[in-house]
Amino acid sequence: MNDLRMGIGVHSPITALLAEEAGADVLWLGSLEMSTSRGVPDQEVLEPQEIAGIIRSVRAVTSLPIYVDADTGRGSDDLAVLATKLYEEAGADAICVEDNLFPKRNSLDDRFGGRKLLDPEAFAGRISAMVAARSSLKVVARTEALVAGHGADAAVERLHRYADAGADALFAQANRASAGQLLPVVEKIAPLRPMVLAPTVLPDTDAEAFAAYGPVTVLFANVIMRSLVAGTSRVLREVMSSRRLTSVSSELAGVERLFELTERSLVAGHGSGGGTRASDGQVSDGPSPAGQGPDAGPAAGEARGSAATASEEAAPLTEAVVDGPTDRERARALMAEAAFDYCAGGAGDESGMRRNVERLDAITLTPRVLRDVSRRSTATELFGRRLAAPVLVTPMGLQALCHPDAEVATAAAADSLGLGFTLSMFSSRPVEEVAPAAPGLWQQIYLLREREVSWSMLRRAEEAGAGAVVCTVDVPVVGRRSRDARNGFSRFDAAAPAVVRDPSFLGLLQHRRKRTPALTASDLLSELFPDPAVSWDDLASLRSRTRLPLVVKGILHPADAVRAVDAGADAIQVSTHGGRQSDRHVASADALPAVVSAVGDRVPVLFDSGVRSGAHIASLLSLGASAVLVGRPVLWGLASGGREGAAKVLAALLTELDHTMALLGAASVTEVGRPTGSGEQS
Ligand SMILES: Cc1cc2nc3c(=O)[nH]c(=O)nc-3n(C[C@H](O)[C@H](O)[C@H](O)COP(=O)(O)O)c2cc1C
Structure with a gap:
């Protein structure tokens, strides 16, 4: 087990949800966070009953371990014992008490000198009383010896004494002046008990450095409150001076994000009502001093396992794999709301957009067994080119809305994995810049x-x-997209595509400006696209202009597929445009089998719309698709982490495709069988 647990300081249910989403192992209800959130100084102003209320509200939305800060225990053994009982009953997993004098002063508050500490024997007595009063709550003993200027030896001596008194974990705190003494203390106390540290004064130290000494929970104690104060005051100043939201909209989460965050607490596995609590596997289950504490209850692995299972069951598999909250939500947080x-x-x-995914989710596959799948390959060939898997990135315009590297990043990501890439006509970057990244x-x-203009782009x-x-x-006409209408989003105004610099387009613009001098590139593009008059004759005209393999994208009817192949198409791409054109269209997955029956023996049939997992890809191969094109998940990867983010999404798909193939008994993509009820598989 890794010896490092990452804790985030929180003060409320919503901050707990954010910390959980960010991957925290432990939630720290620290007194600076809690008291600042209530607008009072960090001096033990909050009553234990009020803190118990905060614990309950956080426990209601998360199953993560909660460590709560009891400061000095309000300077009294009796009140420390009361807090122990109250906090345990409210749902905390650990309570932290420190050897400051009441009322405590924040350890980072350097404004006054002369900090005095409680006598170590007296504090050891307080710890023993708390240990005797708890049932399974763990007690963390914190010394402020470094903060008070007593030095490393005194800090170590105190922590030894507190361990003897029954503390389950030890916490050495430092301030700016004593930051350099923290690691020597850590080195000496690590063998005694699991450690808890809040190294705010060592901002450059990687938390892993502490774990080198022994099991440790590193608390990023006040990051949320500090970022909240800094970010909120900046945004509010801007709103008050500009009297509108435009300039801060990129810093505001969309309201949908708020809905999603809070609705998560309704999902099974979250919070006290949701079943087994997660364990941090460290302080809560750490070596309990012999004879001084109850057993830790269920093993850490079991508790964590069941909590994870509960939430995985609640979330659709496809969400968890690629298009899940992680990348999509990160993209949402990073992108301007209207662009997202x-x-x-x-x-x-x-x-229609949702149906695409639902119908893919509904496909089931019947595995074949004992077929030696120890050597598998996802490789395939398309138009004479070898692909590492039958997977390409589908054309998506205006990728600069997601990340400044735009299509150069997504093309490079696909190419680095041996996958194909399609550049949209409305790409942010011109083909001359993108093609080197994905030859x-x-x-x-x-x-x-x-x-x-189309022929110029083709050339x-x-x-x-x-x-x-x-x-x-x-796209005879553009679909009615309610989000764009609500946001007043005009795509070509928001991010001009590279086509406006195409020589043919520029020539046309110049020509038109003779009549309409104020005409913008965006105006002209909106005039040229879409053209509802496009017909089969135009497809024939395109066919006659190029020797490149021609893929016709957006076919759902088998008769159209036949006609396109008769007109010279080299492949058909079954697609609903990701549900962006109509909410009434048949789902792509439902349209695929008839198209495969109609033309699958003449040309490859490709597929897009709703692909979110390797299992989806396997399902589509089983229905006769030759290759699958991935859309939005790649954009979320791009927005989250540029080229690497996009590559991560694609790599996850490949890993899952390979895994699904093994489970189906298929060593190659051609061996992927038919779905249940669709006849005998090979
Ligand atoms: C932001 C965005 C822009 C798109 N731009 C284009 C485009 O320029 N040309 C095109 O043929 N399809 C375009 N599409 C449609 C995709 O090629 C594909 O059909 C769809 O995204 C697949 O659905 P999925 O995203 O749910 O996987 C776009 C899709 C998105 C999400």
């Missing part, structure tokens, strides 16, 4: 009202070494 909505949103009531990328185009893609051209045919 543009990427995340769908048409109408968004039921042989595919270029997607729309047939604009002025076809010459440039050919010159940049594109491996295929993808013609999207499902």
